Amino acid sequence: MPATSIASADRDAGDGWVDLRSDTVTRPTAPMREAIARAAVGDDVYGEDPTVNALQARLADELGFDAALFVPTGTQSNLLALIAHCARGDEYLVGMDAHTYKYEGGGAAVLGSIQPQPIVHAADGTLPLDAVERAIKPIDPHFARTRLLCLENTWHGRPLPLDYLAAARALCDRRGLALHLDGARVFNAAVACGVPVREIARHFDSVSVCLSKGLGAPVGSVLLGSAALIESARRWRKVCGGGMRQAGLLAAGALHALDHHVARLADDHAHAAALAAGLAGLDGVRVASQHTNMVFIEVDPARLDALRAHADAARVRLSIGYTPSIRLVTHLDVDDDGIARTVAMLRAFAAG
Numbered sequence: 001m002p003a004t005s006i007a008s009a010d011r012d013a014g015d016g017w018v019d020l021r022s023d024t025v026t027r028p029t030a031p032m033r034e035a036i037a038r039a040a041v042g043d044d045v046y047g048e049d050p051t052v053n054a055l056q057a058r059l060a061d062e063l064g065f066d067a068a069l070f071v072p073t074g075t076q077s078n079l080l081a082l083i084a085h086c087a088r089g090d091e092y093l094v095g096m097d098a099h100t101y102k103y104e105g106g107g108a109a110v111l112g113s114i115q116p117q118p119i120v121h122a123a124d125g126t127l128p129l130d131a132v133e134r135a136i137k138p139i140d141p142h143f144a145r146t147r148l149l150c151l152e153n154t155w156h157g158r159p160l161p162l163d164y165l166a167a168a169r170a171l172c173d174r175r176g177l178a179l180h181l182d183g184a185r186v187f188n189a190a191v192a193c194g195v196p197v198r199e200i201a202r203h204f205d206s207v208s209v210c211l212s213k214g215l216g217a218p219v220g221s222v223l224l225g226s227a228a229l230i231e232s233a234r235r236w237r238k239v240c241g242g243g244m245r246q247a248g249l250l251a252a253g254a255l256h257a258l259d260h261h262v263a264r265l266a267d268d269h270a271h272a273a274a275l276a277a278g279l280a281g282l283d284g285v286r287v288a289s290q291h292t293n294m295v296f297i298e299v300d301p302a303r304l305d306a307l308r309a310h311a312d313a314a315r316v317r318l319s320i321g322y323t324p325s326i327r328l329v330t331h332l333d334v335d336d337d338g339i340a341r342t343v344a345m346l347r348a349f350a351a352g
């Protein structure tokens with residue numbers, strides 16, 4: 001296993017639990033806290049925060065867009081993109097299990113008057129393009145106007161194939177749709193595919209990137225797009241209550257993450273692979289998939305309480321929900337020891 005590039009003395013030791021619920025749980029490292037403390041700030045609603053401006057300019061350049069907007073959350077970033085692309089009564093095509101459709105409270109419909117048309121995902125996370133094309137409505141007053149296709153990358157940890165992205169772009173060009181990426185974990189996808197993130201971003205009209213997931217910043221997402229799209233998103237950000245003032249403190253954490261936490265995502269991917277390998281062949285815990293920083297396991301639903309007890313005793317936090325499928329997510333606060341503890345706990349559970 002590769003040594004992580006973050007020195008253990010720089011990590012926030014937290015409460016000693018191994019937390020695999022999500023990569024949102026990361027705590028700022030000591031050098032990130034120093035960068036935050038040093039940040040130059042101004043009022044970002046007036047466009048005067050130099051650190052926010054630097055973050056926006058840097059990501060716009062790196063992903064190949066005209067403009068960028070720092071926002072509090074990925075949910076708001078996706079919402080602003082949808083509202084900027086679509087008008088009232090328009091429709092967007094989206095995965096049936098996509099975050100934007102399923103886990104954002106229906107915001108596009110509730111706040112944007114935008115109708116979602118869900119598409120069933122293929123096993124690899126792509127939306128089959130023949131199904132996408134069939135879902136595009138004719139131009140006729142009976143139908144909502146189909147304006148936008150929204151993809152998600154990574155999908156359950158899977159990077160979408162680059163040739164699929166090119167084919168989706170070609171379809172959108174042919175049918176006059178815009179193309180948005182919920183790229184909450186697009187840096188994980190780029191690292192896993194071994195390409196600059198721009199190679200993924202170049203197919204899209206807009207991309208939303210989360211800084212608060214595996215990149216390890218405390219708060220924030222950035223929406224990227226054309227100057228006109230970002231101008232509209234900036235207006236809707238204010239309407240949604242997302243106009244923050246001295247947000248440079250947060251942007252400084254994000255800039256530190258972009259400097260120091262991108263290449264090391266490979267460590268999280270290696271940790272997830274080691275976790276999956278450590279569970280291979282068990283009867284009581286089935287590894288359903290492992291891609292980038294996510295491992296999906298399945299256990300007998302009748303044993304979920306037993307699993308909770310094992311996890312608590314080993315001081316491992318898991319997101320045990322409503323289904324036999326459980327997602328384990330690695331991130332910069334999970335080290336070799338945390339993986340070993342989790343494997344030992346799950347092996348003991350499977351044996352019991």
Ligand SMILES: *Cc1c(COP(=O)(O)O)cnc(C)c1O
Pocket residue numbers: 072073074075076099100152182184185210212213221
């Ligand atoms: C986390 C996440 C978001 C945004 O979540 P916030 O908690 O609102 O920042 C969007 N899409 C995906 C796929 C995510 O995992």
